[in-house]
Amino acid sequence: MNDSRKGADPRIFEDLDPEPRLxxxxxxxxxxxxxxxxxxxTMLGQFDPQFTTYMNQVMELYRQxxxxxxxxxxxxxxxxxxxIEACLTSLISPGDRVLVPIFGRFGHLLTEIxxxxxxxxxxxxxxxxxxxxxxxxxxxxxTYSPQLVALVHGDTSTTMAQPLAExxxxxxxxxxxxxxxxxxxxxxxxxxxxxxGIDAASTGLQKCLSGPPGTSPVTLSEAAVERINxxxxxxxxxxxxxxxxxxxxxxxSNYLDLAMLMDYWSPLRLNHHTESTAMLYAARECxxxxxxxxxxxxxxxxxxxSRALRTxxxxxxxxxxxxxAHRMENVTGVYIPDAVKDADAVRLALLDDFGIEIGTSxxxxxxxxxxxxxxxxxxxxxxxxxxxxxxxxxxxxxxFSAPVGAAAQAAYAVYDETPA
Numbered sequence: 482m483n484d485s486r487k488g489a490d491p492r493i494f495e496d497l498d499p500e501p502r503l504x505x506x507x508x509x510x511x512x513x514x515x516x517x518x519x520x521x522x523t524m525l526g527q528f529d530p531q532f533t534t535y536m537n538q539v540m541e542l543y544r545q546x547x548x549x550x551x552x553x554x555x556x557x558x559x560x561x562x563x564x565i566e567a568c569l570t571s572l573i574s575p576g577d578r579v580l581v582p583i584f585g586r587f588g589h590l591l592t593e594i595x596x597x598x599x600x601x602x603x604x605x606x607x608x609x610x611x612x613x614x615x616x617x618x619x620x621x622x623x624t625y626s627p628q629l630v631a632l633v634h635g636d637t638s639t640t641m642a643q644p645l646a647e648x649x650x651x652x653x654x655x656x657x658x659x660x661x662x663x664x665x666x667x668x669x670x671x672x673x674x675x676x677x678g679i680d681a682a683s684t685g686l687q688k689c690l691s692g693p694p695g696t697s698p699v700t701l702s703e704a705a706v707e708r709i710n711x712x713x714x715x716x717x718x719x720x721x722x723x724x725x726x727x728x729x730x731x732x733x734s735n736y737l738d739l740a741m742l743m744d745y746w747s748p749l750r751l752n753h754h755t756e757s758t759a760m761l762y763a764a765r766e767c768x769x770x771x772x773x774x775x776x777x778x779x780x781x782x783x784x785x786x787s788r789a790l791r792t793x794x795x796x797x798x799x800x801x802x803x804x805x806a807h808r809m810e811n812v813t814g815v816y817i818p819d820a821v822k823d824a825d826a827v828r829l830a831l832l833d834d835f836g837i838e839i840g841t842s843x844x845x846x847x848x849x850x851x852x853x854x855x856x857x858x859x860x861x862x863x864x865x866x867x868x869x870x871x872x873x874x875x876x877x878x879x880x881f882s883a884p885v886g887a888a889a890q891a892a893y894a895v896y897d898e899t900p901a
Contacts, residue, residue, distance in 0.1 A: 502832070503859070505868050506840035507637035507812050507852045508665065509687035509694055510859045516692050519766035520759045527756050535761060536746060539698075542768035546667065546690075546776070547682060547700045549674035554700040555746040556764055557737065558757045561664040561685025564697025566594050567737035568660050568681045571709045572629055574730050575599030580627040582606075582613050584643060585636030586843045587662060595631060598733065603627065609639045609845055610803040610814075615647035622657055629658045635666035637688075638843045640814040640852060641807050642670060649678035658705060664688060667698075668771045669783040669811040669856050680705040686760075689783070689811055691857025692767040696760035701739070713740035719752050783810040786855040786865060789895040793869040794853075796891035797876075797883040802850045811856035814842070817849060820881040824848060827872075827879050835871040865892050 504510045525532040536555075543554045557567045569591065573579060579600040581592045584607050595602045603625045607613055622630060630652055635642040645661060652659045658680040663672055667682075669689030674682055680702040686692030701709070712729035715721075732738045736754065744751035771779055787810050791801055794815050802814030817824045824841070828851070831837045840852040855865065869888040876883060 501836060503835075503837045503864060503867065505854050505859060505864065506838050507640075507688075507854050508685075508856070510691055510854055510857050512693055513691045513767065513770050513858045515770055516763050516766045519762040520693070522762055524758055527752075527758075528750060532756075532758070532761075533750065535765060536756070539761060539765050539768070540746065542765060542772065543698045543700065545772055546698070546768050547663075547674045548672065548676070548776075549700050549702075551674065551700045551702055553706055553743055553746075554698070555742065556756070556761065557683070557697045557699055557739075557742065558695070558754065558760065559697060559737075560694045561662075561683065561687070561697050562590075563737060564683030564685070564699050565591070565662055565664070566734070567697070567739050567742070568683050568699060568701075569594045569631060570598045570734050570737055571712070571732050571739035572658060572660065572681060572705060573598040573600045574712060576601060577628040578603060578625060579629045579631055580605070580618075580621055580625055581631050582618050582621070582643070584612050584639060584641060585609055585633065586638035587633045587636050587664075591631045591633065591662065595629075600629075610641065612641050612643045612804065612807045615644065615651075618648045619651045622652060622655060627657060629660060631660045631662075633662045633665075634672060634682075635663070635670060635809045635812075637665045637809070637812050637840075637852065637854075638846065639803060640809050640812045641803055642666060642809045644807070645679065646673070646677040651678075653678035653680075658708060665812065666809060668767075668776075668779060669860070670809060671776075671780055674700055674702075686764060686767050688854075689779075689856045689860075690767040690771060691859070692763045693760075696757060696764050698764060699739070706743070709740050709743075715741060715744070715751070721751075780810065783856065783860050785895070785899055786860045786862070787811065787813060789862070789892040790853060790855055790865045790869070792895050793865065793888035793892035797869070797873055797888040798881075799883075802846075811854060811860065813853045813855070814846075814850045815853065817851060818876070818881045821876065821879050823879065824851070827851075827875050830875045830878070831871055834875070835867070837868055837871050839868070839872075862892075862896055 660681040667684040683699040687694040745753040800816040
């Protein structure tokens with residue numbers, strides 16, 4: 482044996498062979514097989530004409546996914562949070578006032594990132610499990626006169642989706658930029674960048690787009706691009722002789738500097754970082770799968786699957802969480818029944834005995850609800866029936882008895898009344 486192996490855990494030298502899981506939590510979720518296949522394609526240099534053609538195709542594809550004419554629609558390498566931070570740190574100059582409506586964990590995240598970017602942050606709050614009325618947000622805009630409103634579209638911590646159309650159009654008329662985090666919703670819930678007046682939006686692949694985490698599509702309106710380019714500074718090692726820095730404050734992050742990233746994604750191809758080849762391939766194929774199905778057909782599939790799951794959970798005698806009018810179409814919150822004394826034991830049994838993962842929650846909802854995801858590739862009839870049957874079995878072993886078979890039969894009834 483090689484000396485370097487002495488005393489080491491022998492399992493680290495075994496082949497990577499993870500046990501398959503059915504991922505039915507709030508994300509990540511199972512990846513489309515076509516996406517996994519695309520990720521295995523050959524490596525290309527970042528300036529190879531084939532590769533830059535794929536970059537341009539990604540821009541065109543995600544304009545359709547975001548439903549926008551925005552030219553500047555491209556990828557920020559890093560998980561969904563990288564896209565969030567790129568948008569906020571590039572849009573917010575120190576001292577800018579930013580309004581963040583908080584209805585779950587990820588509103589707090591936007592608040593923190595905005596604060597780290599030097600913003601004067603104003604927040605408004607509503608109870609987790611509810612969303613804001615449009616006039617609550619527009620009244621706050623009138624009161625505080627922010628330069629930017631930063632919103633979460635769908636917050637998986639509460640399973641709620643915030644309506645944005647009225648807010649976006651009001652802010653557009655008022656000259657206030659709007660950023661939306663669509664990480665948990667894009668591809669499974671309607672989102673209209675242009676029609677709703679959204680200036681900047683970012684997402685991730687790992688939820689309704691059913692890809693791996695690791696790159697974040699973003700889209701930027703002309704107004705957002707103007708705000709960003711007013712802060713443009715090109716790093717010394719790549720600047721051209723005719724480069725002129727803008728008068729605005731330098732964007733605090735180099736890696737997440739959208740002004741420089743736009744140069745990289747432009748015909749200039751001004752080198753910034755090395756684009757992640759496998760993630761570019763993945764993003765391209767995610768969009769092709771989603772658009773190939775058709776956005777409206779995908780929304781309908783998510784609605785139907787969530788309705789079947791929720792009907793089955795109710796038939797089991799479980800109580801659904803949150804405002805029914807504003808539930809996301811891809812994540813369901815369900816109260817943990819009082820009879821269950823160890824909620825983690827239920828989740829662990831589902832994972833160990835059935836290979837099914839569901840989620841817990843955060844903050845004031847921790848230990849109170851489970852979150853079950855039905856999105857992307859996992860948003861299918863057989864997965865709903867598997868999850869309901871397994872959950873019924875595990876609950877019966879943990880103190881909660883449901884009517885035998887009622888959940889699956891209730892879900893069947895939903896599918897039977899909506900033929901494919």
